[in-house]
Amino acid sequence: MLLLPQPWLRRPPQRRRRWPVLLLAIGAMALLLLPLARAALTQPAPRPPTSYDLAWRAPFNRPAHYPLERRPDLALYRPHGDWFGRLILPPAAAMAQGGEDWVWLEVEQAPAGHDDLIGRRLRLGWQDDPRLRALVGKMQTPVRLGAEARLAAQQGNVVPTRLDGRDDVGPLQSLAGAHPHDDITVALEAVQLEQRDGEPMLRIGRPPLQSTGRWVGLVRLLRRDPADPERFRVQHYDRLRGGFSGAIETVRLPRQPPDRHGRRFFDPEGLLETPAGDEGWYLYGAPDSAGTFTAQALEPRLLTSLASDRLLRGTTAGLNHINRVNWSRDQTRRGRFTRVDLVPDGPHTPWQPSDRSLLIHNFGGIGGPEGEPISGFTVTGHFAFGAARVVIDPFTGQPRFDMRYHQIYANNPNGIVSGSQDWSAYTGNLQRGWLGTRPISDVLVRTEPLLLEELAIQAEVLMARYRSGDGSGVSLVSPAISCVQDSSQALWIAIDQLRRRRRQLDGRELPRLASLAQALDALLTPFGMVRSDWRHNASLMDTPGDGPDRFKANPSLWDGVLSWRSMLPRRAHDEMAGVFLRHGDPLHVVRTNQVPGVDERLAPLAPTQLLGQLPVVGVVLPRLMDAFFAPLTGRGLALGALLLGAYAAAALALGRGTGFLPAQRTRARPLVMVRQAIVLLLTPSLIEETLFRAALLPHPLEGLNGWDSLAWGALSVGLFVAWHPLASRLWYRQGRRLFDDGRFLLLASLLGVACVIAYQATGSIWPPVLIHWLVVLIWLELLGGRSRLGQAVQG
Incomplete structure (x- = not known):
């Protein structure tokens, strides 16, 4: 009782006795509501609309907006392909188990002499070619949407839900059923028209080509309607006169609704002013129910010219x-x-x-x-x-x-x-x-x-x-x-x-x-x-x-x-x-x-x-990847050996002539050389070649001309030589006397030249690393380099 609040103690006894009843009632309600709450928590959140869904809400993005009976002036527009139409996925029940891959095609354009097929729904299948049939057979598969597909849909992606549960789904069915609606239009190539059970059927020797707009025209944009910014006055191209001097009409360039990120794929703002339209535009589309030609795709003529x-x-x-x-x-x-x-x-x-x-x-x-x-x-x-x-x-x-x-x-x-x-x-x-x-x-x-x-x-x-x-x-x-x-x-x-x-x-x-x-x-x-x-x-x-x-x-x-x-x-x-x-x-x-x-x-x-x-990493990292992952080929090894031999001849002559290298070779100690070889491969060889060649120099794949390569190579050698006196003053003070010696710097310059040539010729870091490594190893262990550095290595 001491833990209860004081107001409780002052309440009348009859009111105190009601609380147990109230608590029991609340508990009973909780037990009743618990299953409903659990179901609400486990029920998946409603799927967000895809950008496709948002676009579908606009009537001009639906096939029904463009009646087939509406045709533009044939003197101004041309069919977008000999065979053109809309794919329609047949019901699952219509697809025989293990049967051929086929879909319906609503014919929107047909070659001359087959105008009676326009508007009809024809069966579309593959030609009876052995290799083609074999390829189609390899691609046929049962489709079962699982957790990965459900997750993709929850993330706002278009998933082919209409294919779920179907067997032997082939390339035509997967294309026709890729969208929630039958709105994929295609142009057909290598077409055979034949009869099947008394009905015309199309067979193709190539997969359908996704295309947009059953008609195409070439126009120049003249002006925009101030009262309706989606409508433009355009002038058609006149082939006889060789310019845009043909008929003038009004067309519609519809402003697309925002996608799921709030961006519009198309807004007609700025089309009149852009230089990309200086040579006209190809308009792909069709007349709407009122007869106004409505563009579904645009192509600047200038970009496709030769x-x-x-x-x-x-x-x-x-x-x-x-x-x-x-x-x-x-x-x-x-x-x-x-x-x-x-x-x-x-x-x-x-x-x-x-x-x-x-x-x-x-x-x-x-x-x-x-x-x-x-x-x-x-x-x-x-x-x-x-x-x-x-x-x-x-x-x-x-x-x-x-x-x-x-x-x-x-x-x-x-x-x-x-x-x-x-x-x-x-x-x-x-x-x-x-x-x-x-x-x-x-x-x-x-x-x-x-x-x-x-x-x-x-x-x-x-x-x-x-x-x-x-x-x-x-x-x-x-x-x-x-x-x-x-x-x-x-x-x-x-x-x-x-x-x-x-x-x-x-x-x-x-x-x-x-x-x-x-x-x-x-x-x-x-x-x-x-x-x-x-x-x-x-x-x-x-x-x-x-x-x-x-x-x-x-x-x-x-x-x-x-x-x-x-x-x-x-x-x-x-x-x-x-x-x-x-x-x-x-x-x-x-x-x-x-x-x-x-x-x-x-x-x-x-x-x-x-x-x-x-800023820097974005340039250096690709160079390092190209340099390190370039394989060490036989050609690279041969070039490295040739450059190493040329450097050795020049270095020995200069070193002996200037007294920098001793006349007699130091006695080799195999165990010491093996141990030091591992260390010297990492530093200075690999580290310095990474810094002064792979990271600094543009990779040969980048396509430098001869003079630019020479300039970058000179910079690489200059920085490589200057690195040594700088190191002796900052962190390697025991090498200061050696690194200030002009004879050493001359030999370092020649080594830098050999390594630059090896790198620029092969694009691989490994030939210059091997040259650098062998030169330093031989100099330190066989030609008295350690005595000049004042170093002693325990044998």
């Missing part, structure tokens, strides 16, 4: 542009765009119609007040391969680049679907394209056609696997599984397949292809060992049928280390371009930075190497 702003000749100049200029601060200003031709050493052949090229794609980050967070001082960005060809523009009659991307793309909030996509579906798409929000680099490489064809096949396999998640329904990013690592896997498997088929290939193309494959191997497998998952998946490509084994998609940490040079998109982009340039392939580089670039809340961020945003 013209360039600059032409740089020479391999060294090209490497310097790729590694130093392309992503420099000046080249990454908001709204800026450039087109640069890089011509390697040798004759230059201009681009011609029908030329085909590899596309190497890299984008950076979104900075500014409304930008995205940066993790670990590294702007990772994104990497992809693709293909481009020179076509004749039907509007102007002039050649232009037609670009498509092999997007190996993980599940994401925006609904970007892994697969082949053209410009209208990827870069220029108003709902989710990156033209206005990210800095982009597209490098077009005119290289071996055989490699382009095989890479496209292997990329399609990886892209289909990403869509199905190899059965899990989700593909997420890790250091060993990512857009850049798996694009590199596709390239390595393509090279492996060409080697297996070399007897079937044209012998005239083999030497160039073999030299390119060897250079790419050095990049993709820097330690000379192939990742186990890559080798396993490559072997499956030669296995008849789908077989009992499946693709491997769970590599170990060691597998990621084996392909470290293709772990970050920026490194892979720059080094891939460098390999092709050294091979003698011309490059065409197209760079854009948030076109039109008037939104000051956003800023383009260049993709970086590891810790690339740290």
Whole structure:
């Protein structure tokens, strides 16, 4: 009773007796409510809307907004492909167990003579080609969404929930079912029209190409409607007059709703003023129900023309542009765009119609007040391969680049679907394209056609696997599984397949292809060992049928280390371009930075190497990685031995002539030499070479010209020599007399020259380390160096 509050003691007895009853009532209610509370706590939080969901709320992002019966003026617009339509996923019950991979296609465009098929829903399947059937069979898998897929959805990513529980999901089904709604539109190639049970059916020999907008027109923007800022007066291109003197009409460029981060993928603000539109815009879209042509994608004509702003000749100049200029601060200003031709050493052949090229794609980050967070001082960005060809523009009659991307793309909030996509579906798409929000680099490489064809096949396999998640329904990013690592896997498997088929290939193309494959191997497998998952998946490509084994998609940490040079998109982009340039392939580089670039809340961020945003570390760390992980080859050892011999001859002559080196050799003590050799390998050899060569000098892969290399080399030697007197005054005072001796400094200068040559010639830290180590070891233990330092070593 002493512990109860005094007011309780003063209450009347009848009121005191009510408290036990009240406590019992509260306890009973708690017991009744406890299961409900537990259920509320264990029930998952409502899934946040994805950026795709937010965009879907806008009517102009839905297929129903564009009635098929509405057609634009055919004198002004052209169909976006011969066969074009919307994919529709059939019900699970319609898919026979173990049957073929097929979906419905709502035909939106058809070739001349097949206009009666427009608006019809046709069955879409694969041609009866043995190799094609085998590839499709390897990619068919049952899809079961598990905990990883549920977590991805909870994090706001688009997950293919409509595929859950289906068996034998193939590439067509995984593409049609990638979105919550049937809104993926594609262009078809290699199409056969046939009859099945009395109904027309389409069979394709190539995977569908994701495309946006069933119609395309070429216009110049004239002015904006003050009353409705989404409506523009445009003038069409007139091919007969060779300019924008055609019909004038009003079109709609809809402002996209904010995504889940509050950013808009497209805002028409600034389109009239941007220089990127000086040569007009390709509008991809369709008329709405009122007949107003509404753009769903934009493409600046200037960026796809064959013209360039600059032409740089020479391999060294090209490497310097790729590694130093392309992503420099000046080249990454908001709204800026450039087109640069890089011509390697040798004759230059201009681009011609029908030329085909590899596309190497890299984008950076979104900075500014409304930008995205940066993790670990590294702007990772994104990497992809693709293909481009020179076509004749039907509007102007002039050649232009037609670009498509092999997007190996993980599940994401925006609904970007892994697969082949053209410009209208990827870069220029108003709902989710990156033209206005990210800095982009597209490098077009005119290289071996055989490699382009095989890479496209292997990329399609990886892209289909990403869509199905190899059965899990989700593909997420890790250091060993990512857009850049798996694009590199596709390239390595393509090279492996060409080697297996070399007897079937044209012998005239083999030497160039073999030299390119060897250079790419050095990049993709820097330690000379192939990742186990890559080798396993490559072997499956030669296995008849789908077989009992499946693709491997769970590599170990060691597998990621084996392909470290293709772990970050920026490194892979720059080094891939460098390999092709050294091979003698011309490059065409197209760079854009948030076109039109008037939104000051956003800023383009260049993709970086590891810790690339740290001022000094971001430069030094990639150099150290390149220097330390470069293998010690037989050529490097031979060059090191040659330089060591030349230095020894010069040093002995100078040392004996000046009296710095004794005439007689010191008696060798094997045990002492072995013990000291281990210490001297670390210091000074490894430490000083790391400091004055690997960290200080630009790596040879960066593409310095001869004079710049000479200047950096002179700086390296100068600092290396000055280091010794400085050390003797700060922390190594017993060496002051020796380190101030002009004869010692002369020999140190020669050693620095030998080490610089070894490093710049090989790109590896190990040849200069070995030279430095052997010189110091022999001098200290055999040529009286310790007596000059005043040191005594116990034997």
